[in-house]
Amino acid sequence: MKSGGLIAAALLSLVAVPLAAADRTETLLRTLADAPGPSGFEEAVRAIVVREVQPLADGVSYDGVGSVIAEHGSAGPRVMLDAHMDELGGVVRRVTPNGFLSMQMLGGWLDQALPDQRWVIVGSKGPVEAVTGIRDIHVVSPDERTKPFPRDSLYLDVGAKDAAGVAALGLSPGDPVVPDAPFRELAAGRYLGKAWDDRVGCAVVIEALRRLRASGHPNRLFVAATVQEEVGLRGARTAADVIKPDVGIAIEGGITGDSPGRNPEETQAVLGGGPGIFLYDSSTLPNRRFVALVDEVARAKGIPLQHDLVQGYGDDSAAIQATGGGVPTVNLVVPARYTHAHNGVIDRADFDHMVDLVVALIARLDDATVRHLRDFTPAP
Numbered sequence: 001m002k003s004g005g006l007i008a009a010a011l012l013s014l015v016a017v018p019l020a021a022a023d024r025t026e027t028l029l030r031t032l033a034d035a036p037g038p039s040g041f042e043e044a045v046r047a048i049v050v051r052e053v054q055p056l057a058d059g060v061s062y063d064g065v066g067s068v069i070a071e072h073g074s075a076g077p078r079v080m081l082d083a084h085m086d087e088l089g090g091v092v093r094r095v096t097p098n099g100f101l102s103m104q105m106l107g108g109w110l111d112q113a114l115p116d117q118r119w120v121i122v123g124s125k126g127p128v129e130a131v132t133g134i135r136d137i138h139v140v141s142p143d144e145r146t147k148p149f150p151r152d153s154l155y156l157d158v159g160a161k162d163a164a165g166v167a168a169l170g171l172s173p174g175d176p177v178v179p180d181a182p183f184r185e186l187a188a189g190r191y192l193g194k195a196w197d198d199r200v201g202c203a204v205v206i207e208a209l210r211r212l213r214a215s216g217h218p219n220r221l222f223v224a225a226t227v228q229e230e231v232g233l234r235g236a237r238t239a240a241d242v243i244k245p246d247v248g249i250a251i252e253g254g255i256t257g258d259s260p261g262r263n264p265e266e267t268q269a270v271l272g273g274g275p276g277i278f279l280y281d282s283s284t285l286p287n288r289r290f291v292a293l294v295d296e297v298a299r300a301k302g303i304p305l306q307h308d309l310v311q312g313y314g315d316d317s318a319a320i321q322a323t324g325g326g327v328p329t330v331n332l333v334v335p336a337r338y339t340h341a342h343n344g345v346i347d348r349a350d351f352d353h354m355v356d357l358v359v360a361l362i363a364r365l366d367d368a369t370v371r372h373l374r375d376f377t378p379a380p
Contacts, residue, residue, distance in 0.1 A: 025351070026191070028052070028203050030183040033193035036122060038089025039106045039231045041176035042066060045085040045202070049225045052206045056213045057223070063242045067235040068225040072209060076219035077370035079362060080245035080327075081208065082236055082316045083201030083252070084229035087194065088340055090177035092121060092156070095167075099160035101130070102152075103177055107230035111148040113341040118180035119156060125170025129180065130156040181342040189348040190271070196336040196344040198229065200351060201251035204334065208358040215359070218366040229316055233283070236316035240323040246370050247290070247328045248320035251358065253344070254278075254333030255310050267310050269335045272347045274304025275354035276333040283314035284321055287328035289373050294330055297360050303353050306335070328373040332357065 037045035049068050054060055057070035068085075088107035095101050101121070105114075116134040120127045132154045135144065156177065160166045181194035193199075205223045212221060222243045226235030240248065254276045257267040269276050277294050278286065298305040317329035334354050337345040 025203070025207065026185070026348070028206065029191060029200070029351070030193070032199035032202050033183045033191075033195050035195075035199070036089075036120060036127075036176070036178040037085055037087055037195070038091070038176050038178055039086040039228045040091075041089070041122070042085040042227050045199070046225070049085065049202060049206065053209060053223060056206075056209050061242075063235070063238040065235055065238050066227045067239040069239055069242060070209065070223040070225075071220065072213055072223070073217060073220045076217075077246040077365060077367055078222065078244060079219045079365050079370075080222045080224055080240060080243050080248040080320060081205050081358070081362070082224045082226060082239070082248060082250045082320060083205045084198045084226045084235060084316055085202060086227055086230050086235075087178065087197070087199070088230055089179070090119075092171065092173050092175045092177060094173060095163050095171070096155070097163055099162045099165050100155040100157060101166065101171065103132075103154070103156055105151055108340055109151065110340065111151050114151055114154055115149045117342055119177050120180050121156065121158065121171055121175050121177050123170035123172070123175045128158055128169050128171055130158045130177070133157050179342040186345065188272075191346050191348065192343055193346075194342055194344065196334075196346050197253035197339045198251070200253050200334045200336065200346055204251045204351065204354050204358060207355045208362070211355070211359050212362060215363070217362050219362065219370075221362060226316060233314060233316055233319035236319035237323060240320045240327070244324055245320065245327055247365060247373060248317060249358070249361070250315050250317035250320065250329065250331045251354070252315050252331055252333045253336040253339055253346070254306075254308065255313065255339060256335045256337045259337055267308055269306045269308045269333070271335050271337055271345065272349060273306050273335065275350055275357055276306040276308050276335055278310065278313075278315070278331040278333060279307055280309040281313040281315060281331065282311055283318035284329065284331065286317065286330045287373055290328050290330045293364065293369070293373070294332070294357070294361060297364055298357055301356060301360050303357050303360075305357070308333070
């Protein structure tokens with residue numbers, strides 16, 4: 001079993017070097033998106049988050065599974081602002097005698113998104129490039145051509161001739177695997193990259209903390225960058241146990257329905273339409289007064305806000321909500337196309353509006369407002 005230090009060093013070596021010409025926000029988004037960090041292997045992302053929040057926070061601590069908790073402010077209600085660091089990925093399961101590697105998937109992958117993709121395996125000697133193979137069109141039967149390849153039939157190909165060749169590359173079972181999908185700037189202020197779920201949220205909470213430190217706020221703010229969301233909302237639950245929040249705000253990557261062939265009943269959000277708020281997802285129902293407050297703040301600040309309901313979606317607000325006897329929560333999202341796949345697209349204006357919304361919302365969460373959110377006494 002390799003040491004955590006070796007894996008951490010290898011993960012950090014994969015973090016992209018920002019372009020000098022990019023603005024600070026674009027550089028932050030690029031660096032976070034390019035960092036490798038599947039569930040349980042968040043070291044590289046954690047290092048970036050700590051580097052960014054350390055100068056902004058009154059203190060930085062960690063829960064017992066590796067979530068980062070940055071605190072700012074010494075009085076007022078305890079507000080938890082959450083985003084998760086982990087992304088979909090995999091872990092090497094087995095090495096075959098002829099040099100292929102099988103992979104245990106981490107998180108909710110579609111089988112259709114897995115074949116013929118490039119990956120990076122982080123081993124004891126550093127990152128190793130790989131590809132998931134695909135059956136050749138010339139040999140598959142006609143009925144196979146329209147069917148997805150089952151994930152258990154896929155193998156990682158690193159070019160090795162045998163198991164000894166794999167070992168020589170420093171690879172073995174238990175090594176993390178991440179998509180190889182570098183950040184790119186697209187037209188019209190849109191960004192292409194992996195892991196927008198939820199590196200875009202990590203960037204939001206960092207930039208919100210930067211601005212709130214400068215402007216002030218009426219509460220004790222706990223910015224939590226959590227682990228293992230994609231495999232069961234685990235870090236949000238343990239971080240909330242530590243923070244004991246009075247209210248919680250989760251920041252996530254949303255789901256858009258504006259690309260061709262979509263069913264409008266699946267999601268109503270569009271890219272470039274502004275940040276969103278979930279009125280329902282499979283894991284949680286938000287606090288209704290909190291939803292009304294978000295609507296009010298968005299209207300007052302002239303921030304476009306999209307409302308959405310998505311089946312088959314879970315988020316950290318569900319875990320926060322179910323701690324400490326119950327916590328009022330909302331889930332706010334930056335819309336993203338093609339989540340849970342190698343390549344996703346976000347809109348820079350949606351991101352900037354989300355930061356504006358979060359800053360304005362937290363500025364409203366004083367004692368009286370939070371007491372109102374938590375008051376379920378029937379009207380006389």
